[in-house]
Amino acid sequence: MNSRRAPTHPCLVVCPPGLEELVAEELVALGARPGRRGKGTVTVDLTTRRLYAANLFLRCATRVLVRVGGFTVRTFADLERRIGEMDWDAWLAPDTVPRFRVTTRHSKLWHDGAIAERFAAALGPGSRTGESTDVSADRSDEASTQLIVVRAVDDRFTVSIDSSGAPLHERGWRQATAKAPLRESVASGLLSSAGWDPSAPLVDPMCGSGTIAIEAALRAAGVPPAHDRDLALRTWSCFEPGTWASVSADAGRMRSEAPVPDGHGPPRIVAADRDAGAIEAARANAERAGVADRIEFRVAPVAALEPPGGAGPSSEPAPGLVATNPPWGGRLGGGDLRNLYATLGRVAAEQCPGWGIGVLVADRALARQVRPGLTEQLHLELGGRPAHWLTGRLG
Ligand SMILES: C[S@@+](CC[C@H](N)C(=O)[O-])C[C@H]1O[C@@H](n2cnc3c(N)ncnc32)[C@H](O)[C@@H]1O
Numbered sequence: 001m002n003s004r005r006a007p008t009h010p011c012l013v014v015c016p017p018g019l020e021e022l023v024a025e026e027l028v029a030l031g032a033r034p035g036r037r038g039k040g041t042v043t044v045d046l047t048t049r050r051l052y053a054a055n056l057f058l059r060c061a062t063r064v065l066v067r068v069g070g071f072t073v074r075t076f077a078d079l080e081r082r083i084g085e086m087d088w089d090a091w092l093a094p095d096t097v098p099r100f101r102v103t104t105r106h107s108k109l110w111h112d113g114a115i116a117e118r119f120a121a122a123l124g125p126g127s128r129t130g131e132s133t134d135v136s137a138d139r140s141d142e143a144s145t146q147l148i149v150v151r152a153v154d155d156r157f158t159v160s161i162d163s164s165g166a167p168l169h170e171r172g173w174r175q176a177t178a179k180a181p182l183r184e185s186v187a188s189g190l191l192s193s194a195g196w197d198p199s200a201p202l203v204d205p206m207c208g209s210g211t212i213a214i215e216a217a218l219r220a221a222g223v224p225p226a227h228d229r230d231l232a233l234r235t236w237s238c239f240e241p242g243t244w245a246s247v248s249a250d251a252g253r254m255r256s257e258a259p260v261p262d263g264h265g266p267p268r269i270v271a272a273d274r275d276a277g278a279i280e281a282a283r284a285n286a287e288r289a290g291v292a293d294r295i296e297f298r299v300a301p302v303a304a305l306e307p308p309g310g311a312g313p314s315s316e317p318a319p320g321l322v323a324t325n326p327p328w329g330g331r332l333g334g335g336d337l338r339n340l341y342a343t344l345g346r347v348a349a350e351q352c353p354g355w356g357i358g359v360l361v362a363d364r365a366l367a368r369q370v371r372p373g374l375t376e377q378l379h380l381e382l383g384g385r386p387a388h389w390l391t392g393r394l395g
Contacts, residue, residue: 008045010067011054012160015040016169018380018387019060019189026058048240052247055164055233056226059188059215062167065149069159074108076118082157083122090238091161097145098123107152115150123148146232165232171218172229173289176281178208178273182325182360184225186380187211191219193377194321194358194391199259201268201320203352205305205344210282210295212323213271217291220269222258224251268308268320272298302326302340305347307355322348322394325360338369345370353395360389 015023017040024034024042030053035043046054046064054064068091071082092098100119102112109115147162169185182190190212196202198220204212218225233239271282276299286292296308307320326340341359348357349371359374361367367374367390374390381387 008047009051011044011046011051011163012065012067013042013044013054013058014062014065015042015060016062016183016186016189016380016382018378019185022060022189022192023058025192026060027054030054030057049243049247051163052233052244053250055168055231056224056247056251058168059219059225060185060192062169062185063162063164064168065160065162067158067160070157072156074155076109076114079109079115079118079157080122083119086159088123091236092123092146093235093237096235098148099145100148100150102150102152104152106154108155109152115152119148119150146235161232161236163231163233165230168226170229171225171289173214174209174211174285175288176209176284178275178278178281179327180325181209182211182382184211184215186382187215188219188225189378189380190323190325190358190360190389191216191321193389194323194356196321196323196356199268200318201270201308203270203272203305203307203320203322204324205270205272205300205302205322205348206324206326207271207273207282208278208325210271210278210285212325213269213282213295214286214289214291216323217269217286217294218289220258220294221291222254222256223290224254227251227255269295270298270306270308271295272300272302272305274299274301302344303347305344306351319354319356320352321356321358322352323358328362337366341366341369349395355394356391357394358389358391360387362387364388364390 013023013027020037020040020042024037027034027042027044030050032044032046032050051064051066069086073079073082098120100116102115104110104112104115149160149162151158169183171184174181174184196216198216202213202216207213234244273279273282279297279299283292283297286295324344326344329337357371359367359370362385367388371392374392376388377391378389379386380389
């Protein structure tokens with residue numbers, strides 16, 4: 001990949017459905033010009049430098065695919081010829097094990113497995129070393145394999161190479177989970193769409209494994225989301241170490257410019273849950289993320305919600321954000337859920353007047369128990385289920 005010969009790469013950024021506009025905003029912040037939005041996708045042309053930066057800095061994305069080929073074929077013979085014409089050596093190092101994700105729609109070649117086999121025969125280690133070729137679509141060791149995404153619609157094939165490796169929401173710190181954890185990318189999207197300022201306080205009174213609070217603390221600390229993890233692009237034969245070093249240096253600057261907690265004032269981010277096991281998981285995750293000193297952990301019910309420092313409303317002048325993902329059901333019945341949501345709204349308004357509030361709910365009617373007049377900021381799909389992020393102002 002020579003930046004003079006190929007100044008930009010046509011890319012597709014994949015994200016959880018509902019976060020497309022936030023991803024587009026993040027791309028603009030990197031100096032790129034996002035194009036078409038699809039469900040869970042944003043197209044964009046990226047220079048090599050911005051491709052690296054996108055992987056390092058996008059908080060709401062799942063992966064970045066680079067389109068490396070496009071052609072129309074209706075027979076396997078033509079498909080094999082087209083695969084053979086592509087410049088794979090620019091991307092795949094000799095020891096790379098490719099794996100393929102194939103989808104087809106309205107196409108003469110419709111058998112996903114047979115299509116993957118043609119790619120594997122041309123690109124797999126078997127084609128280079130004589131060993132057998134793995135065409136499985138779901139190898140778990142994503143970091144050491146190279147995902148190639150093949151999509152055929154109306155006989156038009158698009159071939160993309162994944163630059164990310166393991167999904168970008170897998171930042172590496174969340175190993176302990178509580179009930180129904182959010183993806184890190186979704187938690188980050190909630191914070192962005194609520195307009196949370198990383199210098200303002202934040203309370204998650206039902207934090208579970210701490211995802212919202214830890215994503216907030218990482219932002220406050222200026223830690224780029226993909227800091228310290230493997231990326232598939234680093235294994236490419238066309239990988240540019242100099243460009244990478246320069247992009248990483250930007251990340252280092254971001255970190256060094258973040259305000260360091262001075263050790264005197266209390267942390268401005270609170271993660272609370274009534275379940276001691278959840279708080280233990282949240283604390284262990286925060287330690288792995290390197291931000292435990294930025295978060296105050298509390299085993300407490302929502303009725304005991306308080307702003308950071310444990311002080312009353314008058315001693316915390318800067319308005320912050322109460323951001324939370326309450327239970328959606330489970331063992332709690334309708335009446336108990338309504339009470340829980342109403343308690344959240346009442347106590348938050350008493351303790352944090354003037355603050356913003358954001359609740360992630362499955363049922364908009366329940367959000368009205370928290371507070372009437374909340375505005376829907378995001379319409380998401382989580383685990384195939386619709387979810388709504390509503391925000392408003394307290395008291
Ligand atoms: C959906 S989970 C939150 C998941 C979290 N966002 C994450 O990423 O791990 C809801 C949490 O609310 C907590 N919870 C339920 N009722 C509560 C109450 N009355 N007070 C405080 N926490 C409560 C549960 O223990 C659970 O951890």
